[in-house]
Amino acid sequence: MAVGCKRADCTVAQTGICLLNNNAETCPDRLLAGIDSSVTEATDVTVSPPLSAPARNPQFPSSLTLTPGALREASGGRMFRLVGVLGPPDAGKTAIFVSLYLLLSAGKLKGFKFADSMSLLAFDEISRGARRWNHGQAPEQMTNHTEPPDDRSAGFLHVCLRDIETGAPHDVLLPDLPGEWSTALIDSSRVDRLGFLKAADVIWVAVDGRQLIQPTTRQQILHRTGMLLLRVSELLGPKVPPVIIVISHKDIGDPPEASLRKLESDAQRLHLTVQILQVSSFSDNEAIDPGTGIAELISASLKSASATTPAPLWPDADGAISDRQFLNFRAREVSV
Amino acid sequence: MNSQSIMLIGGPASGKTNYLARLWKALQSGSGRLKSVKAPEIKYVEEALAHLLQGSFAPRSEKNIEESRRDFTVTMATQDDAKRIAVVVPDVTGELWNNAVSSSELPNEWMNLLKESSGTLLFIRVHSDLNVAPLDWVNTRNLLKMDWAEQHEEGSIPTQVVLCELLRFLQLTLRGRSDGGLPRVAVLVTAWDRLDAAAKKSGPSAFIGSEFPLFAGRLDDVSSLEVKLFGVSVVGGDLEVDPDFRQKFLNGDIDTAGYVVEQIDGVVREEHDLTLPIAWLAED
Numbered sequence: 001m002a003v004g005c006k007r008a009d010c011t012v013a014q015t016g017i018c019l020l021n022n023n024a025e026t027c028p029d030r031l032l033a034g035i036d037s038s039v040t041e042a043t044d045v046t047v048s049p050p051l052s053a054p055a056r057n058p059q060f061p062s063s064l065t066l067t068p069g070a071l072r073e074a075s076g077g078r079m080f081r082l083v084g085v086l087g088p089p090d091a092g093k094t095a096i097f098v099s100l101y102l103l104l105s106a107g108k109l110k111g112f113k114f115a116d117s118m119s120l121l122a123f124d125e126i127s128r129g130a131r132r133w134n135h136g137q138a139p140e141q142m143t144n145h146t147e148p149p150d151d152r153s154a155g156f157l158h159v160c161l162r163d164i165e166t167g168a169p170h171d172v173l174l175p176d177l178p179g180e181w182s183t184a185l186i187d188s189s190r191v192d193r194l195g196f197l198k199a200a201d202v203i204w205v206a207v208d209g210r211q212l213i214q215p216t217t218r219q220q221i222l223h224r225t226g227m228l229l230l231r232v233s234e235l236l237g238p239k240v241p242p243v244i245i246v247i248s249h250k251d252i253g254d255p256p257e258a259s260l261r262k263l264e265s266d267a268q269r270l271h272l273t274v275q276i277l278q279v280s281s282f283s284d285n286e287a288i289d290p291g292t293g294i295a296e297l298i299s300a301s302l303k304s305a306s307a308t309t310p311a312p313l314w315p316d317a318d319g320a321i322s323d324r325q326f327l328n329f330r331a332r333e334v335s336v
Numbered sequence: 337m338n339s340q341s342i343m344l345i346g347g348p349a350s351g352k353t354n355y356l357a358r359l360w361k362a363l364q365s366g367s368g369r370l371k372s373v374k375a376p377e378i379k380y381v382e383e384a385l386a387h388l389l390q391g392s393f394a395p396r397s398e399k400n401i402e403e404s405r406r407d408f409t410v411t412m413a414t415q416d417d418a419k420r421i422a423v424v425v426p427d428v429t430g431e432l433w434n435n436a437v438s439s440s441e442l443p444n445e446w447m448n449l450l451k452e453s454s455g456t457l458l459f460i461r462v463h464s465d466l467n468v469a470p471l472d473w474v475n476t477r478n479l480l481k482m483d484w485a486e487q488h489e490e491g492s493i494p495t496q497v498v499l500c501e502l503l504r505f506l507q508l509t510l511r512g513r514s515d516g517g518l519p520r521v522a523v524l525v526t527a528w529d530r531l532d533a534a535a536k537k538s539g540p541s542a543f544i545g546s547e548f549p550l551f552a553g554r555l556d557d558v559s560s561l562e563v564k565l566f567g568v569s570v571v572g573g574d575l576e577v578d579p580d581f582r583q584k585f586l587n588g589d590i591d592t593a594g595y596v597v598e599q600i601d602g603v604v605r606e607e608h609d610l611t612l613p614i615a616w617l618a619e620d
Binding site for chain 1: 436437439440441442443444447470471472473476477493494496497500501504505508545546549550552553554556557
């Protein structure tokens with residue numbers, strides 16, 4: 001039976017030790033719960049909250065970045081083309097997403113028009129810089145938010161593009177991940193967060209074009225890109241999808257031909273199918289329009305992937321491996 | 337008698353109040369497809385109509401109008417009384433919908449009403465000062481470069497993104513029509529008279545495509561709603577900037593002023609029945 005005390009400052013109920021060092025069983029001030037109700041009421045420390053919790057309004061599903069779980073729920077059997085996007089911080093990954101969004105917003109993505117997005121607000125917020133990586137701290141995992149997060153969270157951006165010529169829709173998933181994850185992949189072989197790459201239909205490796213032009217940084221960036229390609233090759237084994245090396249800042253200038261050949265030879269050595277494209281997500285050069293190369297990047301990504309065999313999203317059966325569709329990546333094991 | 341509920345939604349200054357005022361007058365005139373059956377609280381539309389009848393648009397800053405009633409309901413019927421339609425305006429100021437998009441939340445009563453509705457009027461106003469354009473390249477890059485620890489203004493969600501989100505909400509909530517058909521959404525492009533002749537000739541679809549490419553793409557893609565675009569001019573001209581038109585309007589009859597534009601098989605046609613969009617929502 002619980003023991004209490006008539007003295008307000010005695011903690012016998014919590015500690016079992018009488019404040020006056022009396023025997024807790026015989027102390028004249030002791031209270032046994034349920035015996036002296038009048039005193040029990042007076043010393044009841046249970047305080048009801050001063051305000052009841054505010055009633056929550058009903059919510060629509062948010063259109064911020066999608067976690068794998070949210071994507072599965074929202075997909076409704078749609079087929080997605082997953083682009084694995086890698087590259088160190090400042091390589092221009094976010095700028096590519098923003099440039100794609102701005103092109104679609106202006107109806108200027110050559111060959112395509114916007115059809116749908118399950119993460120439209122995420123595109124918009126990223127474009128306005130309204131969400132940063134937790135004030136500079138990159139997230140450690142893809143968070144499993146059930147409510148809109150305050151900070152930008154790692155997750156997938158979805159956009160459905162309609163081919164203007166054929167009318168065909170293309171559901172594209174772009175992982176919005178911090179560059180630090182690519183750095184950790186190179187330096188520490190950290191692959192636990194990148195398991196989804198095994199289902200990628202194409203992989204973009206973003207390279208900072210400014211560093212590729214500068215003599216003092218050129219060799220370092222070539223080396224690091226080569227290392228990233230090596231890690232991708234190690235992670236995905238013989239089933240590496242086509243890789244597009246996306247060189248940013250075309251408006252600053254073109255990288256030396258020798259640098260491009262070096263990247264190609266590195267990829268060939270690893271038996272990777274590689275294509276190099278230059279983009280200018282923004283532009284300081286009047287001769288180069290902002291958004292240059294983005295439509296070509298999208299076209300190449302859609303063409304490079306394999307046939308669009310219908311398959312359920314994340315089938316549970318272990319053997320249900322389709323032809324590189326993101327739909328079945330859950331069926332695959334991630335080897336560390 | 338077949339009855340249904342439809343909702344009228346749109347952001348601030350999207351033309352809801354002036355359309356409702358002119359619609360109210362059209363319902364009273366009895367010359368359109370629909371007539372008024374029941375409207376217990378009409379102060380809001382009567383005050384808005386008073387502005388029109390005196391040759392000015394109901395201003396958005398008219399606190400009396402906004403505060404007299406933040407929501408408005410009118411029941412109307414087809415002229416043969418075969419159908420009855422309750423038109424509900426949850427929040428005449430439109431802030432409700434902007435908040436819904438930014439928070440993904442909607443107060444319970446309006447969510448329930450939306451779920452009971454089989455049709456919606458969705459408002460966009462031509463050249464509204466409150467339309468938020470997409471970010472341009474220069475501003476966007478500056479925002480991305482900015483040190484986020486500094487004071488900053490996050491800016492507003494572009495109008496076309498708001499429209500896409502509202503359409504998504506409607507997809508998720510509207511119920512099918514009593515005849516088994518898809519829920520309907522009438523997109524009303526208000527202040528149609530402010531467009532130049534070429535834009536008017538091209539019709540509402542082309543206007544949406546050029547001004548709001550994201551929203552145009554969504555409208556083309558949506559398969560769970562039946563969508564139709566209308567252009568609307570409540571009095572047929574601009575009472576604010578065209579004194580000649582205003583004088584002509586004041587000397588004329590409001591019952592003959594204003595028009596609705598619809599596009600059928602690519603052909604743009606104009607007619608004077610301001611009840612047309614609602615009648616389309618209600619028809620089989």
